[in-house]
Amino acid sequence: MLLKKGNTGSAVKRLQTALAKQGLYIYLVDGDFGQKTEDALKAYQQKFNVKPDGILGDYIAGKLGLVLSVPAGAPANTKPVIVLTAGHSLVDPGACNGKFTEAGIVREVRNGVTAILNSRGYKVINDGTGNDNQALSKAAALVKQGKIAIEFHLNAATSKAATGVEALAQSKDKAICQKLCSALSSVLDIPVRGGNGGWKDEGSGQHSKLAYVSAGGIILELFFISNDAELQKYFDRKDQVFTAIADVLSENLT
Ligand SMILES: [Zn+2]
Incomplete structure (x- = not known):
């Protein structure tokens, strides 16, 4: 899964909520991935030694407790x-x-x-x-x-x-x-x-x-x-x- 600037919707809202819980995002949870969301995500990536590119990948999504894409498969x-x-x-x-x-x-x-x-x-x-x-x-x-x-x-x-x-x-x-x-x-x-x-x-x-x-x-x-x-x-x-x-x-x- 990937989320980046320009994306919108419920997945972005969950990301903003998770970043807010970390004290990194202090703005409106509006489901709109803009500059403020990107800056907060970059700060979070840095905590885990991941290159701060502002793009949400599976590793950081896991750290944030977000499981945004579960591949179809066995239970x-x-x-x-x-x-x-x-x-x-x-x-x-x-x-x-x-x-x-x-x-x-x-x-x-x-x-x-x-x-x-x-x-x-x-x-x-x-x-x-x-x-x-x-x-x-x-x-x-x-x-x-x-x-x-x-x-x-x-x-x-x-x-x-x-x-x-x-x-x-x-x-x-x-x-x-x-x-x-x-x-x-x-x-x-x-x-x-x-x-x-x-x-x-x-x-x-x-x-x-x-x-x-x-x-x-x-x-x-x-x-x-x-x-x-x-x-x-x-x-x-x-x-x-x-x-x-x-x-x-x-x-x-x-
Ligand atoms: Zn070796």
Whole structure:
């Protein structure tokens, strides 16, 4: 879902009411998305480290308690359980670029996608909430509790030019890996790596991560943290990244 300046109607009224509750919108709730509504939304986006573009996406809508678009599908109680975990741990930051760590970013992705899926009625199991991030052995033990399990990672290379998205999984998850890679490729405007639509099988390296894949989970390497431009695109399009992943999951799991 998207709401932006120029939109009108009941959805805008709900947005204005929610922003008013946050003390950010002190004007008439008139259902007319104008400059004052945009300014209030921008202030709210900044609180969550989302680029303040004044456009309401699913992540911020979830934070505001607004569920403006619930995709048609199975009733909530029959929706599949999803496991989403963050790579690395509190004592292992993974790859770094300046002050940014892989572990910090993938925790944020885990939390953002989880918030959107929760708002759509999915039960999501995580390896910790907020800033918590349990060790790989604990994350791998969660895999079997979900219909699907994804652990988020970022790629890194010595060459700053290395680029793209890929996913490591057993062949049973090849199709969903390709859909996730394709969605991230279009949101971040980065290539899908390799000749298999971004999917790589279990035996193709990344030895330290195989425990998760052997247990039946997917390792999703979202982008290269070592590539400055790619990292910046992530910061600019965070909300769309979270939404793209949540959309692939809600559209493809039954
Ligand atoms: Zn990693």
